[in-house]
Amino acid sequence: MKRAPLLLCVTLIAGCFNSDIDLIKTGRLDLKPEYTVGEAFDNRKVCKNTSWDAFKDERQRAIVEYRCYFNGYDTVFTNKAAAIHAELEELDAKAAHKREALNEKLAQAEKELSDARELLSDPKTVAMKLKAEYDARHASYTDFLKNNRNRDTDDFISNGIEIPESLDDLGIPTLLTQAKRLRDGGDDYGYYGVYQRVKSSLNALMVDAQSRVAHLASLRETVEEDTEKSLQAKYKAAKDQIASIKGKLQALDAEHVEYQEYKTQKQAEAKEILASSGEAQAYEYYRWTILDDESFMIVGGGIMEKPPGQAEFSDKPYAYPADTVALVYQDNVTGFREYKQAIGAKAWTRMLGY
Structure with missing residues (x-):
């Protein structure tokens, strides 16, 4: 890749210059010769202000340094403090919800547990109530079978059927209505198909009712013994559940103690960030050296940062400063973070650390 057009530049204005800075600022890059360097570099949206300086480096070269002090650098840290507070609020809400549940x-x-204890105090009364329920259902199913077991399918289609609510009706009422409509309408083919479904469903219903009668009779014989066993099981299950929940609450209390330490630490961190965020600074720099023929060349560039709590600036030089000059001319971002993202990781010798 040819880098010379970005590294080398020439002045297009003839005559004498008051300083090396003037020579650079009035020069033009081949990248966009319609703008002087000063016009491009001093009017960037990302800069809240700019500065220029001239000095000799250790090799006694004439160096001109440009600085762009970034907009929004302190916002990086105020946003970080806000993110800490948001994280703590979310953790507080989750813990409160867990404890409430x-x-x-x-x-x-x-x-x-209280209900089971109360019922266990008089299990015979509970058993008697259950026995009465069993007897009522047993009588209902027995009457149903007595009234319907010997009826033929045609009778059901003509006169319908009353099915106890506790039995699954298997869709029989709908089938009976459909069969009657087809029969009365003379649709023998359709009627035959529905008729067979009605017959099969009625048989299944009678078998279910008979099975329930036998089951209820069996329950009735052992109702007292079964009732006490059931109540004891419910009582134990409730006690076990209470012990388990209390264990989880104790664990939550222990977690809360640890979390409070973490919360105090993070709150102090956020407070420190906010207290010193106004001291945070960052600027981009470019350095040019002036050649004998009064053309000039970029010899360095990068970003200097001083985060909150840091006394000195740290240098993060660009690996290829000529690459980032194109961003100066594009001028399509307004803040530090966006500009850093635009530069791209490959333009850095190391990450910024945010």
């Missing part, structure tokens, strides 16, 4: 579960488990 555990307390709700604890209250529910304690209620279940």
Whole structure:
């Protein structure tokens, strides 16, 4: 890649110059010869102000240094402090939500324990209530079977069926209505298909009802023993649940102690950042050397930073300063962070660290 057009430049204004700085500022780069260097470098959106200086380097070369003091460098750190506060608020909210959810579960488990304890104080009464429920359902299913078991399918289609709510109706009422409509409409083919479905569903319904009758009879015989076992199991489950939740709450308390230490540390960090963010500075620099024929060449460039709490500037030189000059002429960003992103990682000898 040819870099000479970016590194070398010539002055297009004849005559004498008051200083080396004037020579550079009135010169023009081949990159965009319609602008002088001064016009391009002194009018950038990313700079809140600029400065120029001339000096001799250790090799006694005449050096002109340009500086662009960035807009928004302190914002990097105020945003960092704001991000710390936002993180802490989110962690506080998550911990509060977790504790609230555990307390709700604890209250529910304690209620279940209390209810189970109360029922265990008189399990026979509970068993009698269950037995009465079993008897009622047993009678309902028995009556249903007595009234419907010997009916034929045509009778069901003509006169319908009343199914106890606790039984799954298997869609039979809808099928009966459909079958009756097809039969009365003379659609023998359609009627035959629905008729077979009605017959099959009715058989399944009767089998289910008979199975429930037998099951309820079995439950009724062991209702007292089963009731006490069930209540004991509920009581134990509630106690175990309470112990588990209390263990989680204790763990949460321990986490809270550790988190408070972390929170105090992060709050102090944010406070320190905000207190010293006004002292933060960063500037971009370019250095030119003037050649014997009064042309000039870029010999260095980079960014100098002084974050909050740092006494001296740290230098982050560009690996290829000629590459970044194009960004000066593009002038399409207004803040430090955006400019850093535009430069790209390959233009740096090391990362900025943010």
